[in-house]
Amino acid sequence: MKMIKFHLTITIFDPFFQKKLDTRWKINSVWFADYDLFMEKIIQEMDLNDINKFKLALFETFKSDLTYIKVTQFVDWEILEGYAIPSADFNVSSNIIARCIPSRKIRDKFFEYDNLRERYFVKSSFVFYLKQH
Numbered sequence: 001m002k003m004i005k006f007h008l009t010i011t012i013f014d015p016f017f018q019k020k021l022d023t024r025w026k027i028n029s030v031w032f033a034d035y036d037l038f039m040e041k042i043i044q045e046m047d048l049n050d051i052n053k054f055k056l057a058l059f060e061t062f063k064s065d066l067t068y069i070k071v072t073q074f075v076d077w078e079i080l081e082g083y084a085i086p087s088a089d090f091n092v093s094s095n096i097i098a099r100c101i102p103s104r105k106i107r108d109k110f111f112e113y114d115n116l117r118e119r120y121f122v123k124s125s126f127v128f129y130l131k132q133h
Contacts, residue, residue, distance in 0.1 A: 026056055026059045027052045027055045029059060030055040030058050041110070041126075042101070045106045046101075050102050054100050054101055057099075057101075057102070061096060094122050095119040095121075098110075098111040098113075
């Protein structure tokens with residue numbers, strides 16, 4: 001079974017503002033647009049503190065990939081209207097998900113580390129569990 005990726009949407013995009021954001025804004029700017037049973041099981045294992053740390057780690061991982069397009073219409077040096085196009089959703093690999101999970105206990109429950117490839121993979125027992133549901 002192929003590992004189903006989940007979508008990560010980050011709502012703060014301007015690199016200038018990224019530097020000005022406090023931790024709470026970074027956490028709140030990350031949300032999960034579309035995730036499946038795989039992510040639901042992992043998130044259920046985390047408490048609110050772990051979820052916040054997870055979101056902050058995801059923000060820090062993807063902040064350099066963020067794009068921001070801003071369009072503003074000026075008339076006589078006054079802003080008439082403006083809008084921003086945020087970045088697209090990100091598909092996050094199982095390796096990045098595992099690395100961003102703050103709790104080693106949760107990480108070890110769902111992922112195993114491959115020393116040869118130096119990356120995390122979903123445990124085969126968990127894949128079999130997902131196939132049954």
